[in-house]
Amino acid sequence: MFPAGDRNGLEVVVTLKAFRAASGETRVALRDVGFVLKPGEVCALLGPSGCGKTTLLRIVAGLDHDFEGRVRLPSPHGLGMVFQEPRLLPWRTVAQNLRLAGASPETGLDEIVAALGLADHLDHFPGELSLGLARRVAIARAFAVRPDLLLLDEPFVSLDAALAMRLRAELMALVETHRATTLIVTHDVEEAISLADRIIVLSGAPGRIIGDRPIETPRVALTPASAAVTRSELARLIAQGGA
Amino acid sequence: MLFRLASLLVLLLIWQLGSSFAGPRMLPAPLAVLTVIGAEARSGALFLNLGITLLRVMASFTLAMALGTALGILMGRNKAVDRLCDPWLIILLNLPALVIIVLAYIWIGLNETAAIGAVALNKLPNTAATLREGARALDASLDEMARVFAMPFGVRVRHILLPQLAPYLAAATRSGLSLVWKIVLVVELLGRSNGVGFEIGVAFQLFDVTRLLAYALPFVGLMLAIETFIVQPIERHVSRWRPQRA
Numbered sequence: 001m002f003p004a005g006d007r008n009g010l011e012v013v014v015t016l017k018a019f020r021a022a023s024g025e026t027r028v029a030l031r032d033v034g035f036v037l038k039p040g041e042v043c044a045l046l047g048p049s050g051c052g053k054t055t056l057l058r059i060v061a062g063l064d065h066d067f068e069g070r071v072r073l074p075s076p077h078g079l080g081m082v083f084q085e086p087r088l089l090p091w092r093t094v095a096q097n098l099r100l101a102g103a104s105p106e107t108g109l110d111e112i113v114a115a116l117g118l119a120d121h122l123d124h125f126p127g128e129l130s131l132g133l134a135r136r137v138a139i140a141r142a143f144a145v146r147p148d149l150l151l152l153d154e155p156f157v158s159l160d161a162a163l164a165m166r167l168r169a170e171l172m173a174l175v176e177t178h179r180a181t182t183l184i185v186t187h188d189v190e191e192a193i194s195l196a197d198r199i200i201v202l203s204g205a206p207g208r209i210i211g212d213r214p215i216e217t218p219r220v221a222l223t224p225a226s227a228a229v230t231r232s233e234l235a236r237l238i239a240q241g242g243a
Numbered sequence: 244m245l246f247r248l249a250s251l252l253v254l255l256l257i258w259q260l261g262s263s264f265a266g267p268r269m270l271p272a273p274l275a276v277l278t279v280i281g282a283e284a285r286s287g288a289l290f291l292n293l294g295i296t297l298l299r300v301m302a303s304f305t306l307a308m309a310l311g312t313a314l315g316i317l318m319g320r321n322k323a324v325d326r327l328c329d330p331w332l333i334i335l336l337n338l339p340a341l342v343i344i345v346l347a348y349i350w351i352g353l354n355e356t357a358a359i360g361a362v363a364l365n366k367l368p369n370t371a372a373t374l375r376e377g378a379r380a381l382d383a384s385l386d387e388m389a390r391v392f393a394m395p396f397g398v399r400v401r402h403i404l405l406p407q408l409a410p411y412l413a414a415a416t417r418s419g420l421s422l423v424w425k426i427v428l429v430v431e432l433l434g435r436s437n438g439v440g441f442e443i444g445v446a447f448q449l450f451d452v453t454r455l456l457a458y459a460l461p462f463v464g465l466m467l468a469i470e471t472f473i474v475q476p477i478e479r480h481v482s483r484w485r486p487q488r489a
Contacts, residue, residue: 061391087388089403091402091409141392
């Protein structure tokens with residue numbers, strides 16, 4: 001039913017993911033979602049909120065085993081992840097947070113710290129950072145472990161637009177240089193277009209794949225006109241799926 | 244600090260006044276007690292007894308904290324263990340210290356094992372109950388983060404588990420230290436032939452209030468010193484990451 005993936009890519013097949021709602025009834029979160037990412041491919045999972053995007057990401061991360069299907073991670077599978085919240089250890093400094101996750105000068109920690117402008121904040125505790133800075137530390141942590149698979153869950157949610165744009169540009173540069181197989185969950189079309197090589201669109205709950213299309217690379221060559229076409233097309237898909 | 248000093252001075256004054264009303268047999272004056280403390284210190288008996296009692300406090304405190312912490316974490320994380328042990332914990336929490344001490348002396352014998360074990364068993368349920376709350380309050384999102392980044396077990400314990408349990412460990416330490424030293428004195432009174440508790444027992448038989456106070460007060464001072472110069476600085480050190488309140 002689903003194609004077999006490359007040895008070093010990511011293969012995800014979720015035939016059914018259900019959960020028990022607070023009301024006691026069983027709800028289906030995902031149905032027949034399957035895709036294969038080539039090594040180094042950057043893919044955005046786009047869909048309305050509540051469509052099971054984050055659930056899918058948690059399944060891929062190995063945080064949720066209660067589903068029907070299979071996940072094959074790139075081997076060897078070093079994993080880096082940016083959660084919706086920074087999830088830093090408040091009692092450890094920024095530098096310790098990065099090191100404890102497995103980052104070191106050998107894995108390129110210093111370059112990433114410099115690229116994200118964190119050099120002056122290494123000795124600070126997370127409680128002393130602004131939300132934007134804490135988000136940067138979380139991004140640095142995910143990249144600095146030199147992952148084979150990178151999972152990003154709405155990395156810019158709840159940031160103001162200007163900050164989100166700046167951080168997105170920095171993230172684009174990091175994605176470009178690191179080229180890990182990457183899965184980005186987002187409900188923002190702009191974000192998906194600017195970061196991904198490929199966009200998979202999920203319908204509203206229960207999530208199914210209703211669109212899967214490549215984005216021209218290099219992304220900077222995307223003309224305003226073609227970007228606009230892509231944008232309207234994706235918007236139409238989301239509107240259909242959500243209805 | 245100045246207020247504390249003033250408060251202590253007022254207490255001394257009341258003591259002095261009380262002594263002149265009640266007479267030196269019922270309540271000896273501060274200076275009389277100080278003289279006996281000096282004499283006992285010169286003979287070495289004071290330090291010997293203080294030291295022995297302190298060792299018993301440390302041994303039973305360490306035992307109760309180690310076992311109580313392990314049990315508390317287990318109960319906080321595992322429902323089956325919690326259901327099994329919870330009634331035992333409630334019984335143990337409500338069992339008078341004296342009952343545990345006497346039973347320990349009868350069953351194990353009048354020895355050090357029984358003394359330290361009985362004190363530890365008195366403190367253990369309190370530690371377990373406190374740490375169970377701590378284990379229940381653990382942040383699952385940090386646990387997930389650690390799993391995703393494949394942090395080794397040792398790193399998780401040291402950098403994720405212990406910092407979250409630190410306030411609960413501190414609470415158990417504070418209440419534990421004062422509870423343990425009070426019970427140690429009873430244990431010594433009932434079944435040991437040295438230590439501050441034993442000396443107080445002797446003073447009781449001789450109706451020697453001066454001697455009683457000469458042993459009790461230095462020990463209170465010692466426990467206060469441990470609290471102020473060891474426990475509190477450690478607490479400040481482990482909570483230095485918390486944003487300072489203005």
